[in-house]
C-alpha cells in the first residue's frame with residue numbers, strides 16, 4: 200500500500216519520505232533505483248509543469264486575440280456604410296479646389312487631427328478618422344473632439360494604427376486618395392518616462408500604416424507630421440530643411456527623424472508619395488493639455504505655481520509657436536500639392552515625390568513672454584517657479600525658415616502668439632466652464 204502510494208504520488212509537496220532500515224546491496228540498490236526514479240519523475244513533473252505553463256500562455260494569448268477580435272469596435276455592413284458615407288466627396292462639381300479627395304486622417308481625435316478633419320470636411324472633401332483614444336492625456340477631451348467631428352459628418356474609427364487588419368479593411372472599403380498621418384506619441388519630455396510608447400506609435404505604427412498604403416490599390420499620397428524637434432542641437436538659425444538633423448536631443452525627436460528615413464525608404468522602394476511636415480510647437484483651441492501653454496493656463500487659473508525652465512547662463516528658452524489655423528492651411532496645402540503615388544500591387548511604377556517642409560511661424564517668443572501674454576488674457580498673475588532646464592530632451596530654441604513651404608504650398612502664417620493665445624484662452628474658459636466676472640476670475 201505504501202509503495203503504491205509512493206508510486207502514484209511520488210513527490211507530493213511537503214511529504215517527507217522516511218527510509219525504512221534495510222541491509223546491504225539490496226538496500227543500496229533500492230535506494231539508487233528510488234533516487235533514479237525520483238529524479239526521472241521530478242523531470243517528468245517539470246516537463247508537465249512546463250507544458251502546462253506553455254499551454255496556459257498560448258490559451259491566454261488565444262483568449263486575448265479572440266477577445267480583441269470579437270470585441271473589435273469595427274466591421275459589419277453598417278460600419279462599412281458609415282465609412283463610405285464619411286469618405287464621400289461632397290464638393291460642388293466645378294468648384295475652384297478641384298475634384299475633391301478622400302482622406303484617411305490618423306489621430307483624428309487629436310489636436311491637429313480634429314482641426315484638419317473639420318477643415319477638409321468644410322470644403323467638401325471626404326474624411327474618415329482613426330484614433331486609439333489612448334490616455335496619454337485626458338481621453339474625455341478626445342471624446343469631445345470626436346463628438347464635434349461626428350456633428351460635422353466625420354466618422355472616427357476607434358482603432359490603432361498598429362492594427363494592420365483594420366487598416367487593410369479601411370482601404371478595402373474606400374479607395375482613399377490621401378492619408379493625413381497625424382497619429383503619434385507626442386511630447387518631448389514624456390519620452391524619458393515611457394520610451395516604448397514612442398517606438399510603438401512613431402516607428403512600429405508608422406511602418407504598419409505604410410505597409411497598408413503600399414498594398415492599397417490605388418496607393419494614397421501620404422502627408423504626415425514630423426517635428427521641429429528633428430533639428431535637435433542644430434544652432435544654425437533659422438532652421439532650414441537642408442540643415443543637419445542628425446543630432447536629436449530626445450527619443451521623441453529620434454523617432455520623428457526615424458520616421459523621415461522610414462518614409463523615404465517606402466517612397467524609394469514602393470513609389471509612395473510622401474510629404475513630411477516639421478511642425479513648430481503648435482497651439483490653439485482644442486489643444487493638447489500636456490503642452491506648456493495649456494498646463495500653464497490650467498495652473499494659473501487654479502492658483503497653482505508653474506515651472507518655467509531657463510537655459511544655460513540664464514538665457515530664456517524660446518519657441519517658434521505656431522497657431523493651429525496656420526498649420527491647418529499648411530496641411531491642406533500639402534494635400535493639395537502632393538503628387539500621386541506611382542505603385543500598384545506593392546510595386547513601384549515610377550518615381551514619386553518625397554518632400555519635407557517646415558511649418559513654423561518664423562518669430563520665436565521666449566517662455567516668460569508666453570507666460571506674460573497668458574497672464575494678460577487670463578487677467579490672473581502666475582506664480583512662477585523658475586528653474587534651470589533639466590536635461591530632459593528640451594532644446595533651447597526653435598526658429599523656422601519657411602521659404603520652401605511658402606514657395607511650394609503657398610504657406611503664410613498670419614496669427615501671432617498674442618492673437619492666437621487670446622483665441623485659446625477664450626476657448627479654454629468656455630470649454631472648462633469659467634465665466635468672466637465670477638469669483639475665480
Ligand SMILES: O=C(O)[C@H]1O[C@H](OP(=O)(O)OP(=O)(O)OC[C@H]2O[C@@H](n3ccc(=O)[nH]c3=O)[C@H](O)[C@@H]2O)[C@H](O)[C@@H](O)[C@@H]1O
Pocket residue numbers: 385386387425426427428429478479480481489490491492506507508509516517518566593
Ligand atoms: O515643435 C515641436 O516639434 C514640438 O513642440 C512641442 O514641444 P515643445 O516645444 O517642447 O512644447 P511645450 O512642451 O509646450 O514646451 C514649450 C516650452 O515651454 C517650456 N516648458 C515646458 C513645460 C514646463 O513645465 N515649463 C517650461 O518652461 C519648454 O522647455 C519649452 O521651451 C510638442 O509638445 C511636440 O509634440 C512637438 O513635436
